[in-house]
Structure formats: structure tokens, C-alpha cells
Amino acid sequence: MTVVTRFAPSPTGYLHIGSARTALYNWLFAKHHAQYGSGGRFLLRIEDTDRQRSTQQAVDAIIDGLRWLGLDWDGEALSQFSRIARHAEVAHQLLAAGNAYKCYCTPEELQEMRDAARRAGRPVRYDGRWRGRDPAEAPKGVDPVIRLKATTEGETVIDDLVFGHITVGNDQLDDMVLLRADGTPTYMLAVVVDDHDSEITHIIRGADHQRNSFRQLQIYRAQGWQAPLFAHLPLIHGADGAKLSKRHGAVGVETYREEGFLPEALCNYLLRLGWSHGNDEIISRDQAIEWFGLDAVGRSAARFDRDKLASVNGHYIRQTADAALVDLVLPRLKASLKGGFAVDASTRLMKGMAELKERAQTLVELADNAAFYAHTRPLPMDGAAAKTLDTAARSRLRALRDRLAGVDGWSAAGLEKATRAYAEGTAVKLGQVAQPLRAALTGGTASPGIFDVMEILGRDESLGRLDDVLAAAK
Ligand code: GLU
Numbered sequence: 001m002t003v004v005t006r007f008a009p010s011p012t013g014y015l016h017i018g019s020a021r022t023a024l025y026n027w028l029f030a031k032h033h034a035q036y037g038s039g040g041r042f043l044l045r046i047e048d049t050d051r052q053r054s055t056q057q058a059v060d061a062i063i064d065g066l067r068w069l070g071l072d073w074d075g076e077a078l079s080q081f082s083r084i085a086r087h088a089e090v091a092h093q094l095l096a097a098g099n100a101y102k103c104y105c106t107p108e109e110l111q112e113m114r115d116a117a118r119r120a121g122r123p124v125r126y127d128g129r130w131r132g133r134d135p136a137e138a139p140k141g142v143d144p145v146i147r148l149k150a151t152t153e154g155e156t157v158i159d160d161l162v163f164g165h166i167t168v169g170n171d172q173l174d175d176m177v178l179l180r181a182d183g184t185p186t187y188m189l190a191v192v193v194d195d196h197d198s199e200i201t202h203i204i205r206g207a208d209h210q211r212n213s214f215r216q217l218q219i220y221r222a223q224g225w226q227a228p229l230f231a232h233l234p235l236i237h238g239a240d241g242a243k244l245s246k247r248h249g250a251v252g253v254e255t256y257r258e259e260g261f262l263p264e265a266l267c268n269y270l271l272r273l274g275w276s277h278g279n280d281e282i283i284s285r286d287q288a289i290e291w292f293g294l295d296a297v298g299r300s301a302a303r304f305d306r307d308k309l310a311s312v313n314g315h316y317i318r319q320t321a322d323a324a325l326v327d328l329v330l331p332r333l334k335a336s337l338k339g340g341f342a343v344d345a346s347t348r349l350m351k352g353m354a355e356l357k358e359r360a361q362t363l364v365e366l367a368d369n370a371a372f373y374a375h376t377r378p379l380p381m382d383g384a385a386a387k388t389l390d391t392a393a394r395s396r397l398r399a400l401r402d403r404l405a406g407v408d409g410w411s412a413a414g415l416e417k418a419t420r421a422y423a424e425g426t427a428v429k430l431g432q433v434a435q436p437l438r439a440a441l442t443g444g445t446a447s448p449g450i451f452d453v454m455e456i457l458g459r460d461e462s463l464g465r466l467d468d469v470l471a472a473a474k
Pocket of ligand 1: 007008009010047191205209
């Protein structure tokens with residue numbers, strides 16, 4: 001059997017990281033079956049029936065997020081709104097078959113029903129008053145809604161691929177609206193019709209949809225359609241144990257992208273947030289495709305831990321080729337340095353990347369640490385660097401400058417040798433010379449090995465930066 005999964009986001013203006021995890025699991029499940037089973041397809045359906053919220057921009061935010069994460073879908077993305085005629089058709093089929101009925105309740109009546117239920121401490125449910133009633137009694141001027149004639153006896157069962165056997169008493173589910181009075185379909189109907197017509201075999205989505213699944217199963221049953229299998233994913237919580245929301249910080253994938261996270265790292269982190277393969281933490285995409293299955297999805301809510309994500313990101317940064325990191329960091333530096341962006345930045349970064357990437361957890365950090373390579377002269381100094389460059393340090397630098405200028409070949413080894421010889425000759429510790437050098441050449445007090453930095457900056461730039469500092473002291 002070919003497995004067909006889908007991701008069915010409602011456009012909200014951004015791709016929520018919880019939704020991204022849902023998309024990832026659906027994608028992996030389909031890919032796993034495509035490669036190791038008898039076929040798999042992953043579909044994208046945009047649930048854009050709320051016309052107010054479904055702007056092109058909001059749809060693009062989801063599509064861009066998925067593309068950035070590398071979660072490609074089969075075929076065209078389907079617009080749910082484009083299918084409302086089909087949804088209405090199914091509502092009328094249900095009506096014709098006696099599995100649905102017209103309800104003429106006015107908004108006031110429904111409000112009374114809700115108030116009465118609340119007063120009596122009962123759950124708010126539609127009481128089925130038009131279920132058996134003769135449509136000839138319909139009040140004039142009220143457009144009816146179409147409601148499902150839901151089964152009231154027995155229970156609805158789901159053999160959830162994550163939560164196991166779960167049930168709800170059918171007396172708990174009321175006759176839901178399928179088609180509104182204006183002829184538009186409800187979410188509940190649209191989802192079922194689209195999933196059925198797309199031949200979805202597995203619905204993998206958040207546990208917050210569990211109740212919807214029971215209700216949707218009733219529509220499958222009424223239509224005599226084969227229902228898909230369900231897998232509900234435990235929710236993601238913030239550090240305080242509450243459902244992850246904006247008050248915990250960024251929840252949009254786009255923000256993580258801006259903050260310098262790599263898509264591979266975010267996917268790896270989200271994969272492990274709710275699914276495990278032994279104690280493996282770093283899992284490549286190929287391994288994930290090979291290993292992914294719903295049986296290893298946990299049942300308890302996972303906690304989102306930004307520090308853990310940053311550490312996974314640091315790992316992926318170290319694994320990324322230097323040239324690719326340069327390409328990622330350069331636009332950030334161009335934007336932040338503006339006119340101060342040096343023409344040689346790319347060459348210098350390429351040479352310095354091997355060392356720089358060992359120390360950064362995000363691309364933002366990497367760009368910050370690399371900025372001194374990309375900056376034109378004169379270099380700005382941070383407070384600690386300026387403090388390092390006191391009168392004594394400057395006079396040492398002045399003497400050292402001429403020794404460095406005489407170094408043949410300008411290699412890190414040659415520069416280190418000359419600096420050590422100078423330090424020994426004047427009986428100061430190497431650090432007393434190297435720290436001022438670092439301040440003058442990088443504008444900061446922490447950097448990659450200073451002799452490597454000098455080699456990468458080259459003779460003219462290095463001596464120029466020293467001269468800028470020495471000239472400023474005069
Ligand atoms: N559109 C729903 C949402 O964004 C998901 C529907 C579904 O997966 O069935 O929460």
C-alpha cells in the first residue's frame with residue numbers, strides 16, 4: 001500500500017515550529033515508505049477557507065518555511081477554498097441519504113440552548129431539535145444549516161498509532177454543522193472530504209485535534225468511506241510546562257532562520273522533540289528517513305529547550321563546509337557593516353572559517369565573531385580592547401610593528417617567532433604583547449589565534465591596523 005500523508009496548515013502569517021514538526025513527521029513517514037516500503041507521498045493542503053486570514057503573504061510564509069526546511073511536497077499545493085463546491089456536494093449527498101438534516105434554529109435559539117446547558121452544568125451541545133422534525137415546520141426567512149445526523153449510541157474508537165486504543169461515547173458528540181446557512185462548508189466537513197478525495201492513508205497531526213478526529217470519523221462512517229489511520233502527536237510545551245506559545249519567545253520558523261539557525265539543525269532538533277532512536281541526538285536526514293516510524297513517537301508532551309537547539313545548531317555549523325558558511329554569513333555582514341564592508345571580506349572569511357566555525361552556535365554569533373575580518377579600516381574597538389591598549393601596550397606594539405614588518409613571507413609561524421623573540425628580548429610575557437596585538441587587529445579581546453589572524457589579514461592590512469592604533473595614540 002502506498003502511504004499518503006499530508007500537512008494541512010491554516011495560514012496564520014508564519015509557520016509555527018510545532019506545525020513544522022508535524023510537517024516533518026508527515027514528510028519523513030512518507031519518505032520512509034517511498035524508500036523502504038511500497039511507496040509514499042506527502043501532500044500539502046492550505047486550509048485557506050478563512051478568507052480574512054488567508055492572504056497571499058500568510059500562505060507564502062508557510063510555503064517559504066517548508067522550502068527552507070527542505071520539506072518538499074508531491075504535486076501542487078491544494079487550496080481548500082478552491083474545493084468548497086465539492087464540500088457542499090458531499091453535504092447534500094449526506095442530506096439526500098438521510099444522514100444529515102436541515103436545522104432552522106435561529107441564533108437566539110442556539111444561544112438559549114447554550115445558556116440552559118451552562119445553567120444546568122451540562123456540556124454545551126446542540127440538542128438535535130430539528131433531527132426528526134418535519135421541514136414543513138420551517139420558519140419563514142431562516143436559511144437552514146445542514147447538520148450531520150450523528151450516531152448517538154455506542155462509542156467511536158480510534159486505534160491511534162501513537163496513543164493506542166482511544167474511545168469517546170457517541171452521546172458526547174452532537175450533530176455538528178456541515179454546511180453553514182450561507183452554503184459554505186465547515187472546517188470539519190472540508191477536512192474529511194479533502195482527505196478522502198486525496199486518498200490520505202495516515203493523518204498525523206497534533207493531539208489538540210484528537211476530538212476533531214472522533215467527529216470526523218462520524219462523517220467517514222456516514223458516507224461509507226474508508227477512514228484513514230490516525231496518529232496524534234503530543235504537544236510541545238515551553239520550559240514552564242504550558243503549551244508553547246508566543247509568550248515563551250519565538251514560535252515562528254522564520255524567526256529561527258533570522259536568528260541564525262540552520263534548517264538541518266532545526267529539523268534534527270524537532271525530530272528528537274517527540275521521537276527517539278535510542279540515545280541518538282544527531283541524526284542525518286538520510287538516517288531519519290531510514291529510521292522514522294510512528295511507533296517511536298512518545299506519548300508525553302515534549303519541552304522545547306532553546307539551549308539544546310543552539311547546541312545542535314553548533315554541531316551542524318561545524319559540519320557545514322566553509323564555503324557554504326561564508327555564503328551564509330556574508331549577506332549578514334554586508335547588511336550590518338554597510339559602508340564598512342571590506343572588498344577582501346570573502347577571501348579572508350574563507351581562510352578563517354575553519355577556526356571560526358568551531359566556536360559559534362548560531363550564524364548570528366558566527367557573523368559577530370567574523371566581523372573583524374570583514375571590516376574596513378579603521379576598525380572600531382570595543383571597550384575592553386580600548387582598555388588593553390594603554391600607554392605601555394602601545395609602546396610595545398610600536399617596537400613590535402617594525403619587527404613584524406621585517407618578517408619574510410608573512411606566515412603565522414614566522415610572525416609568532418618574531419613576536420616571541422621580541423617578548424623574550426624585552427622580558428615581557430607573550431600575553432602582554434599578544435593581547436594588545438589582538439585588540440589592535442580585531443578590535444576585541446577574544447578571537448581565533450592571533451598569528452593565524454595576521455596571516456589571513458595579510459601584511460598590508462595587519463600593519464595598517466597596527467598603524468591606525470599607533471597613530472590614534474599620538
Ligand atoms: N488546519 C489545521 C491546523 O492548522 C490542521 C488540520 C489537520 O491537520 O487536519 O491546525
